Amino acid sequence: MLMMKQFYTGPLYVNTYLVYDNEKKNAFIVDPGGVSPALTSFIEMNKLKVDFIILTHGHADHIGGAEEYRDKFKAPIYAHKDEKEMLESPMYNSSRALFGKSISFMADKWLADKEIIPFAGTELKIIHTPGHSPGGICILVEKWLFSGDTLFAGSVGRTDFPLCSHYALFESIREKLFILDEDVEVYPGHEGSSTIGNEKKYNPFF
Numbered sequence: 001m002l003m004m005k006q007f008y009t010g011p012l013y014v015n016t017y018l019v020y021d022n023e024k025k026n027a028f029i030v031d032p033g034g035v036s037p038a039l040t041s042f043i044e045m046n047k048l049k050v051d052f053i054i055l056t057h058g059h060a061d062h063i064g065g066a067e068e069y070r071d072k073f074k075a076p077i078y079a080h081k082d083e084k085e086m087l088e089s090p091m092y093n094s095s096r097a098l099f100g101k102s103i104s105f106m107a108d109k110w111l112a113d114k115e116i117i118p119f120a121g122t123e124l125k126i127i128h129t130p131g132h133s134p135g136g137i138c139i140l141v142e143k144w145l146f147s148g149d150t151l152f153a154g155s156v157g158r159t160d161f162p163l164c165s166h167y168a169l170f171e172s173i174r175e176k177l178f179i180l181d182e183d184v185e186v187y188p189g190h191e192g193s194s195t196i197g198n199e200k201k202y203n204p205f206f
């Protein structure tokens, strides 16, 4: 059975999600903002095999633990192909400002819009949602949507960072997220969860 557990990682306590199959033991990590002893020990205690680490986008608060977890669990990093510059540039990804050290790395697999990633008998669907960042993605796994900093409960991602586009953000949400089933659960990069139905009804930005 597919399970999900949320952790807080890194200096901004980003929402990091661990999705795993409790029988098959496959797992993947969404947005490790830092190395978290709670996350690491949960994986080890449950003898999970981390198939990959997937990044909703390349801002420092979401990627600070990606390289260490890649090494530790021998798991490739997946990110959208339009996020190369962000991952490579400490200026764009704000790692120098946030961590006091530069983060710069490349993903092991570059994703495209609508890409399907098989996982433990089910699949991830990649939805490219540029706006908050050029290669921002939302990840749909059955009824769970990991929305990164694109869509929050009652809010939307900021567009005042380098490479952001206010127009693209609203287009992404309207045309690619609000067409999903209303009962899809939304798990953002910060703060609480919601559903597509609730956001269509109550999000004050729309």
Ligand SMILES: [Zn+2]
Pocket (backbone or CB within 6 Å): 057, 059, 132, 149
């Ligand atoms: Zn961000």
Ligand SMILES: [Zn+2]
Pocket (backbone or CB within 6 Å): 014, 059, 061, 062, 149, 189, 190
């Ligand atoms: Zn963030």
